[in-house]
Amino acid sequence: MTRNSLYKLLQLLGIVPVRDNGVWVTISCPLAYKFHLYHSDEHPSCGISYDDSGVYRSTVNCFACGKRDLLSALLILFYDKKIGYDVLRFYIEYEQSGGGTRELNYVDIYEETEDIGRAIPVYPQVLDCLLPAYKSVEIKRYFKQRRINLNLTFNVYTWKGGVVFPFRDVDNKIYKLHYRNRSKNKKDRFFFLEPKHFGLSGKWGAEHLWYNIENIDWTKPVFLVEGEFDVLRLITLGIHNVIACCGGISKEQIRYLQFFSPICLYLGFDSDLTGKKYTSKIIEHFRGLSTLYKLNWGIVGVKDAGDLKSRQDLEKVLKKAKIIS
Numbered sequence: 001m002t003r004n005s006l007y008k009l010l011q012l013l014g015i016v017p018v019r020d021n022g023v024w025v026t027i028s029c030p031l032a033y034k035f036h037l038y039h040s041d042e043h044p045s046c047g048i049s050y051d052d053s054g055v056y057r058s059t060v061n062c063f064a065c066g067k068r069d070l071l072s073a074l075l076i077l078f079y080d081k082k083i084g085y086d087v088l089r090f091y092i093e094y095e096q097s098g099g100g101t102r103e104l105n106y107v108d109i110y111e112e113t114e115d116i117g118r119a120i121p122v123y124p125q126v127l128d129c130l131l132p133a134y135k136s137v138e139i140k141r142y143f144k145q146r147r148i149n150l151n152l153t154f155n156v157y158t159w160k161g162g163v164v165f166p167f168r169d170v171d172n173k174i175y176k177l178h179y180r181n182r183s184k185n186k187k188d189r190f191f192f193l194e195p196k197h198f199g200l201s202g203k204w205g206a207e208h209l210w211y212n213i214e215n216i217d218w219t220k221p222v223f224l225v226e227g228e229f230d231v232l233r234l235i236t237l238g239i240h241n242v243i244a245c246c247g248g249i250s251k252e253q254i255r256y257l258q259f260f261s262p263i264c265l266y267l268g269f270d271s272d273l274t275g276k277k278y279t280s281k282i283i284e285h286f287r288g289l290s291t292l293y294k295l296n297w298g299i300v301g302v303k304d305a306g307d308l309k310s311r312q313d314l315e316k317v318l319k320k321a322k323i324i325s
Contacts, residue, residue: 035065
């Protein structure tokens with residue numbers, strides 16, 4: 001953003017600049033309530049860049065909580081209900097009017113953002129019907145068989161002998177429940193739970209979510225995989241910045257991922273035809289916007305990340321990662 005546009009944005013945010021060195025404006029961090037140890041920033045530690053030439057997009061850089069794209073910071077504030085649509089509109093209209101040189105590939109972004117804002121969380125009474133997975137001997141045994149750290153059973157539920165994976169947004173509320181069991185029938189093996197499965201009416205859900213997206217640090221490389229067990233296996237092996245599409249990649253998921261302007265994506269989808277389709281889709285939408293690397297699990301003789309046998313195998317795959325130009 002230019003200096004004048006940034007100052008107008010800060011005015012909308014109710015933020016008073018502390019210093020301006022001609023490139024950065026120093027402010028109290030607007031995300032201190034969420035990421036700072038004492039939830040405040042009494043000694044301003046945050047800067048927002050600006051560029052009157054319009055070549056570079058503004059970046060938020062805080063000594064306490066890290067570096068992120070300005071749009072990512074605004075979306076966090078929006079989802080936490082700290083700002084309204086008017087602030088997002090101001091920023092997006094600036095970018096789409098040619099103020100920024102990097103095109104925003106969002107279609108009907110206002111309606112899309114409002115749809116996300118209207119996402120319906122899972123009913124609390126449903127969560128009361130689910131057993132935390134760490135209390136299930138059967139699920140813990142299954143996790144052990146799949147080489148998953150048993151501490152991760154604290155993050156999932158069990159229902160009717162299967163595993164229930166909660167999909168959370170950045171507000172940490174649960175909006176979707178994905179059910180998986182070991183049935184031989186693929187249709188019965190995994191599906192998204194709905195109120196009718198619990199004898200209730202109505203609807204919940206949010207089509208834009210990726211599994212584990214609430215835990216992502218967008219200033220670091222993000223790994224994309226297909227399923228929840230791929231996520232859990234990578235976390236067990238030390239890769240925590242990982243999300244899963246689970247059942248397909250929708251246009252809403254693409255748009256939501258674009259919101260956060262990821263600097264680097266590792267494409268770790270399955271090595272089958274479906275995985276190749278997902279890889280092509282991400283390349284189509286993110287080539288030129290993010291640095292892209294393609295992972296080949298076949299190097300170590302497995303189909304996906306969930307089947308990795310060791311950290312050594314993971315490191316072999318990472319060393320052979322192919323950059324997508």
